[in-house]
Amino acid sequence: MTTIILAIVIGAAFGFTLDRVGATNPNYIIRMLNLSDLHLMKTILLAIGVASFLMFGGQFFGVVDAGNMSVKSAHLGVFVGGLLLGAGFAVSGFCPGTGLTAAATGRKDAMVFVVGGLVGAAAYMLSYATVAATGALENIAGGKVTLGKIAETKYPALVDSISGELIGIVLAAIFVVIAVYLPSRLRLGRSAT
């Protein structure tokens, strides 16, 4: 029951926050991708930096349990799937989470996106065996791999000799710095508001 309460609390906080940062508004996502307004990109970079810093910092001092980490496999499908998601992301201004939350805020285009998503997910379910047979889902570089070795996890590391927690903390700091110095637009010409 505790996990269900946590699901409700964290899930609701996530949905609420996605709406407040502008991620449920496809205009902000499209304008991030056409480089005319990088507000959301700065938000995302800072969020990754903050979350990563707290998690690895907490692990370093032994107050955060590394056992809750869950690292996904690296394979060719990750890259191809990323390309497909990126294309649809650009056309619609929605990804799975922001499409769902945008639909919940009353956007009709997002509701249609979600229906398309359910059909796309079903298509993957039906084609999974064929996709797997191509070898595209075979692990590369060790599969569920992190950049450095993280204590008390089973994940192999790309670089064994450096502490994974330290790499995490340094990268977190770099993300925050990029968030700060990234300009609000990278497109030439006048700013349209």
Place this chain on the structure above:
Amino acid sequence: MILSWQKGGILLGLVFFSAVLLVKPIGVSTQFVIFDGILWNAVSSEVVVKSDTAKSGYKSTNPYLNKSGGKYAKSVAEPFNYSFIFVLAMLAGAALSANLRGGISKEERAMPPVWRNNFGDDSNKRYLAAFLAGFVVLYGARLAGGCTSGHMMSGIMQTALSGYIFTAGAFLAGIPLALMLFKKEG
């Protein structure tokens, strides 16, 4: 008005951190499969069945639902689980936030201004594009094994190689395409 990137970034970061601290990293796209499975199993009850030999206690005739010891098959059979409830609560949270800030105008509900400025007012055109994009996005997310939240945010925050590979793919396709499609900024 949306939050400044400073406030928004800290808030969003705290949510992602809380999830890993208390339960597990955030992920969304798997639940599209689980919902499909629930619908499919409702019309054809032999899709997911109990199994003493499967690790999860359930097996499926569909190889995807059946993978990893029937992990997804179990979620289909028992949707009252963390990840599925998480996504339902996420919908409620977003709806509440939008309501509190006064909701979304009728014009805005059909399409965002950047679409209108580049492709005109036809809402059916926008819906067709959104449907096709939804299909491609979720097919891609399942092929990748995660989406923007699971791979990009949760993956990179954990220094997962897969998170970086996914993010490279998403922006390599997303930025050039958006630059081509949306010449008028918005």
